[in-house]
Amino acid sequence: MSTPKPPQRLFIPGPTDVLPQVLAAQDAPMIGHRSDEFEALFAKVQEQLKQLYYTKDRVYILAASGSGLHEAAIRNAVSKRVLCFVNGAFSERWYTCAANCDKEAIRVDVEWNTAVKADIVSTALQKALQDGPVEAITVVHNETSTGVTSPVGEVAAAVRAISPDTLVMVDAVSSFGGTRIPFDEWGLDLCLASSQKALALPPGLSFCAVSDRLLEKAKTVKGRGWYFDFINLEKSLQKSTTPATPAISLMRALTVQLDIIFAEGLEQRFARHHHLAEKTQRWAVDQDFTLMAEAGYRSPTVTNVANTRQMNIGALNKHLAAQEMEISDGYGTYKGKAFRIAHMGEVNEADLDRLFAAMNEFLNKAG
C-alpha cells in the first residue's frame, strides 16, 4: 500500500469509503470485453475471489447490486418451495423477492436482534418437510439492519443432517471481505455479496459463489431468465468471459482492491474488523448506551446501538458532518431509536478514535 489512507468519512454500512488508488484504477481507457486484456483481468479476479471465499467452486461477477443476486438465487435454485429465515430487513427483502418470483416462499420469523441458529433452522425445516420437499433455504449472514451475525456454517450442517438435497443460500453482503467465510468448509451452495460494503469498492458489482450441486439443480429449474442464468454465466466463465457487457472499470478497481486486501493479509484484515467491533461495543457501553444485537452474535462489521440517551441523530450527524464524518440512523422502524456505526472496509483504529471523540463532544454538549 503505497498511498496513505485518507481519514475515514463514512461510518455507514455501505457505501464505504474507497481508497484513492482504487478509485483511480477506474480512469484507465476503455477496452473491448472480447479482448485478451479483459479475459486476463477476468481470470485474475476470478482466482482472487475464489481465494477470498476459500472455495474451489466458481464465483460469478455481475453488474448489479447485491439485491440482484437475491433474485438470481431464487430463480436458479428454486422451482417451487423455499424456506426463508427472516430476522431483519434484508432477510425480509430476500423472502419478498422469492414470493414475488411466484415461488412458495415459507417465511420463518426469528426475533430481530437475534441470530438464526441451527436449532431454529432444524425445527422449521422439519416442519416444512412434512408438506413436501424444501429445495433451498435463504439466510442472511450479517443482518445489517440489526448488527447480528448468524452462524451459517452451523446452519448448513443442520440442514445437511436433515435434508441433504436442500440447498443452503447465504447473503453475506455486509460481511464478505470483513470476516472469514469459508464457503467449501461450511458446505454452502450459494453465497452472495456486494462491492460497496466490507470490500470497500464503489457500488455496482456483486459476487456469487455457487456450488456444483446448485448448478446441477439449476439445469432442472424453469424460468431462469437470461441475465442471471447461472448456466449461461457458467458457459462464459469457462471461456473466461461474461455473456453481457461487464462493468470493466469496476473490475479494474476490484483487482486493485483485492491486491490491497491480500497485501494486508486476510487474517489481519479479519482481526482488524473484529477488534474494531469490540472497540465500538466498548465505547457504546462506556457511554451508557446498550447494544441491540444479542451477545455472542454481534457483527464484526457494523454495531447497532440502542439510542438509550435519546440523542437527536439528525443533530449528531450535522455535528459529525462539520468534521467530515457520518454515521447511520436506525434502520426502518428503529429510526431515532437506534443508530449504527459501521467499521467495515478500510476503517482503522485512528478513524474510530476520531469518530468517538466527535461523538463524545456532541454528547457532552447535549448534556
Ligand SMILES: *Cc1c(COP(=O)(O)O)cnc(C)c1O
Ligand atoms: C446492503 C445489503 C443488501 C442489499 O445490497 P445492495 O447491494 O444494496 O442491493 C442485502 N443484504 C444485506 C445484508 C445488506 O447489508
